[in-house]
Amino acid sequence: MRANRRARVALALAAVMLLTVAGGRLWLRAGASITHTEGSPSFVAITFDDGLNGDTTRAAADTLGRYGAPATFFVVARTVVEQPELARRLRRQGHLIANHSYDHPRAKKSDLRYTQAARAQATFYDAFGECPAFFRPPWGVQTPFVNAAVKRARMRTVLWDVEVADWDETDPARLAANVLAKVRPGSIILLHDGEDGHLGADRSTTVAALPAILEGLNARGLTPVRLDQLLGTPGYTSDCR
Ligand SMILES: [Zn+2]
Structure with a gap:
C-alpha cells in the first residue's frame, strides 16, 4: 500500500x-526571435538601429540607394514624430521601416505590460496608415512580457547574426572587413545609424563603411534585400490598432 x-x-x-x-x-x-534565415542562397538583409538620425540616416539611405540596395531601418518611433519627412523619404526610396520601440528604454523584467511596442505602432500608423511587421527590442532585451506585447501588436521579433560593434569602430575599412568576415547567405546584419534615438549621434564610420560592405557582398554574389523579402512575409500590416 x-x-x-x-x-x-x-x-x-x-x-x-x-x-x-x-x-x-x-x-x-x-517568444522565438529570428536571427537569420536558412535556404536563402544569395540574399542577406542589412538592418539599421536607433534612427531616425537626420543627416546620418539620410546619408546611409542615399549610399544604399546608389548601389540599388534596399535596407531595413529599425526606427525609434518618437523620432518619426520629430522627423516625419525623413521617415517618408526612406519609404519613398524603397527602404523598409521596422519598430524599435517608442523611445528606447531597456525593458525591465518586472514590466508586465510593456506598452512600448503598441505605442510605437500607433505612432507609425498615424504617420503611414500602416504598421511595421518586424520588431527589434532595444539592446535585444527580451522578456516573456515583451514577447507577448510584440505578438499582440502583430509583429515578429527580429534580431541579427552579424554584429561588429560598429558604434565603437573608427576605421571604415576594418568595419567592412569585419562584416564581410561574418556574413553568410541568409544573414541579418546589424548596423547603427543612430544612438538610442538621439538626433546628432555620430555614426559617420558606419556610413563610410557602406560602399566597401556593399561591394564586398556583391563580389561574393550576395544581394542585400529588405527583411520582408529575406523572410518571405509582409513588412507592414494594417491590422495593428
Ligand atoms: Zn537600439
Whole structure:
C-alpha cells in the first residue's frame, strides 16, 4: 500500500516535471526571435538601429540607394514624430521601416505590460496608415512580457547574426572587413545609424563603411534585400490598432 502511494507520488512528480519542461519550451517558442534565415542562397538583409538620425540616416539611405540596395531601418518611433519627412523619404526610396520601440528604454523584467511596442505602432500608423511587421527590442532585451506585447501588436521579433560593434569602430575599412568576415547567405546584419534615438549621434564610420560592405557582398554574389523579402512575409500590416 505504502509502496503504491510512493509510486503514485513519483508518477505525479514526473508528470509535473514533464509539463514544466514542455511548458517552458512552448513559452520560449512563443517568444522565438529570428536571427537569420536558412535556404536563402544569395540574399542577406542589412538592418539599421536607433534612427531616425537626420543627416546620418539620410546619408546611409542615399549610399544604399546608389548601389540599388534596399535596407531595413529599425526606427525609434518618437523620432518619426520629430522627423516625419525623413521617415517618408526612406519609404519613398524603397527602404523598409521596422519598430524599435517608442523611445528606447531597456525593458525591465518586472514590466508586465510593456506598452512600448503598441505605442510605437500607433505612432507609425498615424504617420503611414500602416504598421511595421518586424520588431527589434532595444539592446535585444527580451522578456516573456515583451514577447507577448510584440505578438499582440502583430509583429515578429527580429534580431541579427552579424554584429561588429560598429558604434565603437573608427576605421571604415576594418568595419567592412569585419562584416564581410561574418556574413553568410541568409544573414541579418546589424548596423547603427543612430544612438538610442538621439538626433546628432555620430555614426559617420558606419556610413563610410557602406560602399566597401556593399561591394564586398556583391563580389561574393550576395544581394542585400529588405527583411520582408529575406523572410518571405509582409513588412507592414494594417491590422495593428
Ligand atoms: Zn537600439
